[in-house]
Amino acid sequence: MEIKKIGVVGAGTMGNGIAQVAAQIGCEVVMRDIEDKFVERGLKNIDRFLSKGVEKGKISEQDKSDILGRIKGTTDMADLKDVDYVIEAVIEDLDLKKQVFKELDELCRPEVILATNTSSMSITEIASATKRPDKVCGMHFFNPVPLMRLVEIIRGYATSDETISIATDLAKRMGKVTVEVKKDSPGFIVNRIMIPHMIEAIKIVEEGIASIEDVDIAVKNGLNYPMGPFELMDLTGIDIALFVTDYLYKELNKELKWAAPNLLKTMIRSGRLGRKTGAGWYDYGNK
Numbered sequence: 001m002e003i004k005k006i007g008v009v010g011a012g013t014m015g016n017g018i019a020q021v022a023a024q025i026g027c028e029v030v031m032r033d034i035e036d037k038f039v040e041r042g043l044k045n046i047d048r049f050l051s052k053g054v055e056k057g058k059i060s061e062q063d064k065s066d067i068l069g070r071i072k073g074t075t076d077m078a079d080l081k082d083v084d085y086v087i088e089a090v091i092e093d094l095d096l097k098k099q100v101f102k103e104l105d106e107l108c109r110p111e112v113i114l115a116t117n118t119s120s121m122s123i124t125e126i127a128s129a130t131k132r133p134d135k136v137c138g139m140h141f142f143n144p145v146p147l148m149r150l151v152e153i154i155r156g157y158a159t160s161d162e163t164i165s166i167a168t169d170l171a172k173r174m175g176k177v178t179v180e181v182k183k184d185s186p187g188f189i190v191n192r193i194m195i196p197h198m199i200e201a202i203k204i205v206e207e208g209i210a211s212i213e214d215v216d217i218a219v220k221n222g223l224n225y226p227m228g229p230f231e232l233m234d235l236t237g238i239d240i241a242l243f244v245t246d247y248l249y250k251e252l253n254k255e256l257k258w259a260a261p262n263l264l265k266t267m268i269r270s271g272r273l274g275r276k277t278g279a280g281w282y283d284y285g286n287k
Helices: 013-024 036-055 061-069 094-107 123-127 161-173 190-206 212-222 229-236 238-251 262-269
Strands: 005-009 028-032 071-074 085-088 113-116 136-141 150-155 177-181
Touching: 005 013, 005 094, 013 028, 013 036, 013 061, 013 071, 013 136, 028 036, 036 061, 036 071, 061 071, 085 094, 094 113, 094 123, 113 161, 123 136, 136 161, 150 161, 161 177, 190 212, 190 229, 190 238, 190 262, 212 229, 229 238, 238 262
Parallel strands: 005 028, 005 085, 028 071, 085 113, 113 136, 150 177
Antiparallel strands: 136 150
């Protein structure tokens, strides 16, 4: 199956990153979001990222122009009707994702694979909104998409071997390292391991054992991680950390180890969601 044109649903941080890496391998890309302002912001983020690449000598001005020229922004879902492959990257809301997949199922050609970039939710349940569950899979990229190498390729209950093979090949064309999640389980691999780390880091601060700064320093220098847990939550969004934590708590038998600490909820209530709001565990001033 030749993939020449890719649809990306969602122009946020993950969506525009996925659109960029798809365009970089020569694919035409249709990036769709619900409002023009979101589409424009996504295109500007891609332009900004590519401009840094030009400044560093990694790509030429012509390369940048060619990549941007392959990306079409739109608010009309119908513009995805002739794509060869779709990657959904809307917010982590299961009902919304199912609604998007139902619409895509009715719009796209029967042979088109529909992939979701969900970081933790059930591929099987998302696929249940379609008449092609064998052609639905998870394709979980990591933030920032152009820089992070891993993509988790996740099976739903009915996902075919062919679908997994095509999704894996596409990710590898994008220069990614892939791992296969053979069983549709909440959190997949990375979040299943990472979320308990985040919860314990918050508890350490909540209990007055150490400061946010010292926890991050300890993890970076003691475990050789590139970022500390609080820096990482600020980058990916503290609200996303809570969404994923609550989902894992619900799906994994409500074990206490998955329960969100009160301090995490307080951060959400205060509007400190991380870099995207200018303040999270750390202050960032103007965004």
